[in-house]
Amino acid sequence: MKVDNSEKILNTIKANPGIYTREIIRKNKLSTGVVQYHLRKLEKNSKIKSDKRSRYKRFYSVDVKEEEFPIIANLRKKSKQSLLFAILSSDDPSFDDIVNKLQKSPSTTSWNISGLIKDGIIEKVNKNQKKVYRVKNKELLRKTLHKEFSKLFHDGMDHDEDVFLSI
Numbered sequence: 622m623k624v625d626n627s628e629k630i631l632n633t634i635k636a637n638p639g640i641y642t643r644e645i646i647r648k649n650k651l652s653t654g655v656v657q658y659h660l661r662k663l664e665k666n667s668k669i670k671s672d673k674r675s676r677y678k679r680f681y682s683v684d685v686k687e688e689e690f691p692i693i694a695n696l697r698k699k700s701k702q703s704l705l706f707a708i709l710s711s712d713d714p715s716f717d718d719i720v721n722k723l724q725k726s727p728s729t730t731s732w733n734i735s736g737l738i739k740d741g742i743i744e745k746v747n748k749n750q751k752k753v754y755r756v757k758n759k760e761l762l763r764k765t766l767h768k769e770f771s772k773l774f775h776d777g778m779d780h781d782e783d784v785f786l787s788i
Contacts, residue, residue, distance in 0.1 A: 626651060627659045627668075634669055635682045638769055639693040642678065674740070689765045691740035696766075700725075704733045705756070708743060713753035 624632075629649050634640055637648075646656050660680065663669045670681045672690045679694055695701040707722045708714060714722070720730045734754065737743040744757045756762055 626655060627663060630656060630659045631663055631668055631682075634663075634680045638681050638685050639679045639690070639697050642680075645680070685769075688761060689769070692742060692762055692765045693769060695737060695740060695742060700729070700733050701737060704730070704737065705742070708754050708756060713746075713748055713755050715751055715753050719754065 626649070629651075630645055633645050633648050637644065640648075642653070642656060642660065645651075645660070646653055649656070660669070660671075664671055667683065670683060670685065670687070671678050672681065672687070672694070673679070674691065674694065679690070681690065681693070685693065696705070703723055704719065707719050711718060711722065716727075716730070716734070719734070720727050723730060725733075734743070734745075738745065741757055742762070743754050745752055745754055747753075
């Protein structure tokens with residue numbers, strides 16, 4: 622039984638929430654025009670949702686809530702995923718704690734922290750006269766991770782499942 626291109630693309634989006642158009646093209650070995658046509662058709666027929674927060678549009682199945690979009694989008698980025706691991710695995714780490722744990726430059730760490738703050742995933746707070754970072758809405762993060770974990774962490778990605786699953 623032959624699966625049509627719309628169905629292939631829809632299945633790819635369901636299996637890879639927050640996927641970009643280029644990834645859909647690569648995974649399905651279809652031309653850009655074909656993929657763009659079917660994405661417009663699927664979105665018009667309310668089969669998928671999209672979100673454009675940066676230069677790229679990400680696609681989600683209709684069962685993904687819009688409040689989950691920034692979490693999923695950021696977890697698809699290795700650097701931001703590592704940063705979230707560092708924050709979750711520490712008790713309210715300071716900027717220096719995070720830099721030391723990640724072993725990335727302060728400017729790279731700062732840029733990634735700013736993105737997570739802007740997307741409402743983490744926040745900077747004062748604790749004992751020291752600025753520290755923590756997850757802003759742990760319950761939303763927990764629900765999203767439990768629901769989407771197997772889709773977000775595959776393809777040989779390095780991660781410590783216990784950190785995310787324990788929240």
